[in-house]
Structure formats: structure tokens, C-alpha cells
Amino acid sequence: MNKNIPFLSLSRTNAPLSRELREAALRVIDSGWYLHGPQTRQLESHLAELTGRNHAIGVSNGLDAIRLIFRALIELGRLSAGDGVLVPANTYIASILPITEFGLVPVLLEPDPDTFGINWEQALTLFETSQSKQSADKAGEATKIKALLTVHLYGNPSWDTDIAARLQRQGVIIIEDNAQAIGASISGIPTGGLGDAAAFSFYPTKNVGALGDAGAVTTDDTALEKTIRALANYGSDRRYHNIYRGYNCRIDEMQAAFLNVKLTHLNEITRSRQEAANAYLDKIANPAVALPAILPRAVQVWHQFPIRTPYRDALRTYLSENGIATDIHYAVPPHRQPCYENTFSGRYPLTEQMADTLISLPISDITPAQAEYIAGVINSFRPTLKK
Numbered sequence: 001m002n003k004n005i006p007f008l009s010l011s012r013t014n015a016p017l018s019r020e021l022r023e024a025a026l027r028v029i030d031s032g033w034y035l036h037g038p039q040t041r042q043l044e045s046h047l048a049e050l051t052g053r054n055h056a057i058g059v060s061n062g063l064d065a066i067r068l069i070f071r072a073l074i075e076l077g078r079l080s081a082g083d084g085v086l087v088p089a090n091t092y093i094a095s096i097l098p099i100t101e102f103g104l105v106p107v108l109l110e111p112d113p114d115t116f117g118i119n120w121e122q123a124l125t126l127f128e129t130s131q132s133k134q135s136a137d138k139a140g141e142a143t144k145i146k147a148l149l150t151v152h153l154y155g156n157p158s159w160d161t162d163i164a165a166r167l168q169r170q171g172v173i174i175i176e177d178n179a180q181a182i183g184a185s186i187s188g189i190p191t192g193g194l195g196d197a198a199a200f201s202f203y204p205t206k207n208v209g210a211l212g213d214a215g216a217v218t219t220d221d222t223a224l225e226k227t228i229r230a231l232a233n234y235g236s237d238r239r240y241h242n243i244y245r246g247y248n249c250r251i252d253e254m255q256a257a258f259l260n261v262k263l264t265h266l267n268e269i270t271r272s273r274q275e276a277a278n279a280y281l282d283k284i285a286n287p288a289v290a291l292p293a294i295l296p297r298a299v300q301v302w303h304q305f306p307i308r309t310p311y312r313d314a315l316r317t318y319l320s321e322n323g324i325a326t327d328i329h330y331a332v333p334p335h336r337q338p339c340y341e342n343t344f345s346g347r348y349p350l351t352e353q354m355a356d357t358l359i360s361l362p363i364s365d366i367t368p369a370q371a372e373y374i375a376g377v378i379n380s381f382r383p384t385l386k387k
């Protein structure tokens with residue numbers, strides 16, 4: 001067993017599929033069809049089937065997938081500038097950028113410290129408070145909450161069936177950021193098929209990664225689908241007829257073809273991560289380290305395997321001395337980024353605690369034997385021995 005373990009190696013990830021990927025590339029090259037062709041249509045039907053949705057739209061990347069959903073909701077008159085959008089504080093910044101881009105107001109939610117998903121009770125309370133008149137005067141709470149963006153962070157579904165249904169009955173639009181959780185599910189329902197619309201990313205490091213940028217949107221809502229398709233194609237609903245001031249957010253046939261290859265291996269990709277994660281969960285036993293939790297009835301696809309420890313720097317150094325590379329997702333939360341200086345007035349102590357204590361262990365292409373070896377190294381870590 002190789003005891004020098006990189007955090008991630010995309011050449012190692014893609015090597016087993018090299019022949020299939022090359023054949024797919026050749027088919028696209030020879031077809032002469034590079035955009036809006038059969039590979040994109042096949043990807044879209046694959047994703048619609050996977051999520052049980054009526055529509056899937058291949059787009060340029062995950063950030064654009066989220067942007068297109070919000071812009072389409074605005075064009076359809078369902079959201080407008082000034083509306084509040086509940087969103088986790090401990091997410092990757094790409095979840096928040098599209099909210100502020102359109103003048104919507106992000107209302108940050110603290111995480112459940114064990115699952116890293118949103119605190120749904122807090123979401124409900126913030127929504128109910130935002131509906132009542134008195135709060136409309138209080139600074140920072142003047143916004144009426146109209147939408148919620150849940151993020152299935154690290155591949156762990158963040159969903160509360162009862163609270164989500166209550167919010168939706170009261171008109172809250174629920175969007176999923178499913179960039180990290182393709183293949184996950186809760187109570188048998190796949191992520192990307194839970195809310196009103198969902199965004200996918202196929203960034204090369206994601207569980208299903210393109211060899212470049214790609215993304216997708218899934219939804220059952222035909223008006224939303226049509227609006228997103230138009231917006232992604234210069235705002236054009238038919239040739240040389242532009243109903244929106246749109247974008248170019250197309251996916252290309254080459255990336256779609258690579259993804260069609262990868263999606264036929266989704267079960268193996270997921271199983272490999274789950275086997276490594278199960279080995280970690282079974283074998284890591286060190287009082288200085290907290291392990292991640294999964295909601296009941298959830299299938300977690302382990303985009304990351306995050307542990308928490310107050311001795312983060314010492315443990316990372318110790319692992320590194322033993323040939324084990326780690327990473328941090330995410331060291332600086334969005335509300336602490338320079339681009340959001342003076343934007344958020346709230347305090348987010350749990351989010352900051354996460355940012356200060358998380359370590360992501362290698363999870364991509366890790367064998368259970370390697371995970372057991374890493375667990376053994378973690379178990380031999382004694383914080384008191386390290387100053």
C-alpha cells in the first residue's frame with residue numbers, strides 16, 4: 001500500500017476511464033457537432049432520470065446554474081430585488097455570489113455542527129420573524145424572506161421534509177445547491193429532486209467531474225426551464241428573437257460526452273467514497289477528533305470527509321509528516337471575505353468555529369486500507385505532545 005497519500009489527484013481519478021473518455025472525445029470531434037447536440041441531450045435526460053425531474057438543462061458551470069435559477073425566478077416575477085434568501089453561512093462562496101448579484105439579500109443560517117447542513121428550525125424561525133410587521137423596522141431584518149437555498153455540503157443531504165413543506169406552503173421557493181452531492185438522497189428521494197429547482201456543478205474535482213467546466217439545472221417547473229434555456233442562450237426564445245438580456249451559459253458537447261461516460265460509473269464512484277468513509281467512521285477513535293454525522297434516512301456521497309479538532313494545525317502537521325495530505329473546506333467563510341466587507345451585520349459563531357476546526361481527509365480514490373492507515377495515524381496523535 002502506498003503510504004504517500006495525496007489529497008486529490010485528478011489524473012489518478014480519470015486514469016481508469018481514460019480509454020472511454022478518449023473514445024467519447026473522438027466521437028465528438030468526428031461528429032462536427034460541438035454545442036446543443038446529442039451529447040447534451042443525453043446528459044440532460046440522464047440527469048432528469050437520476051433526479052426524477054421533468055427537466056434538466058446542461059449549462060456552463062455550477063455558479064452559472066445558480067445564477068440562472070435566480071435570474072429566471074426574477075424574470076418570472078417570483079422574486080425581486082430586496083427579497084431575502086436564506087442560505088448557509090458555512091457554504092462555498094459560489095452559493096452566495098448569485099444572490100447578491102441580483103440585489104437579493106442573503107440571510108445567513110448557522111450550520112448543524114455535526115452534519116454541516118443548515119439548521120432548519122432556525123430557517124423556519126427567521127422566515128416567520130420576517131413575515132411579522134414589527135421586525136420590518138429592525139436593521140438587517142427589513143427583508144421579507146422569499147426563498148431558501150439549501151446546500152448539500154460535503155455530499156450530505158441537508159433537508160427537513162416537514163419544515164421544507166411548511167415553508168413551501170407559505171410561498172418560500174426552495175433551491176438546492178447540489179454541486180457536491182450528485183447521487184445522494186434522503187428518504188429515497190435524490191438530492192436535485194427535492195426542492196423547486198437544483199444546481200449541479202461538474203467542476204473537475206466534484207464527484208462527477210468534467211475535464212473542464214460544466215453544470216446543470218434540474219426542475220419540474222416548465223416555465224422555469226424555458227426561461228433558463230432562453231437566458232443561457234443570449235435571452236433568445238427562438239432564432240434572432242431575444243426576450244431577455246441574456247447570457248451565454250452553454251455546456252459544450254465535449255464536456256457533455258465526458259460526463260455521459262462518468263455518469264455510467266456513478267454508482268462505483270459513490271461506492272468507492274462510501275467505503276473509504278465507512279473505514280474512517282469505523283476506525284477513527286481519538287477524543288481530540290469529532291466525526292461527521294448523517295441525518296436519518298440520508299445517503300451521503302462524501303464529496304469531502306470533514307473531521308473537526310481544536311488542534312487543527314498540529315494534527316495537519318502530524319498527518320503531513322506521515323505522508324498524508326489534507327485540505328480545509330473552507331478556511332474563510334463568505335461573510336469574512338473582503339468582497340463582503342460590511343455586508344453582514346450578524347454573528348455566526350458556529351460557522352467560524354467550523355472554519356477554525358475543520359480538516360478534510362483524503363476521500364477521492366482512497367482504498368479502505370489507506371483509510372484505515374490514515375485512521376491509525378490519527379488515533380496515534382496526542383495533542384498534549386505537540387505544543
Ligand SMILES: *Cc1c(COP(=O)(O)O)cnc(C)c1O
Pocket residue numbers: 061062063064091092094095151177179180200201202203213214215
Ligand atoms: C463547486 C461549487 C459551486 C460552483 O460550481 P462551479 O462549477 O465551480 O462554478 C457552487 N456551490 C458549491 C457548494 C460548490 O461546491
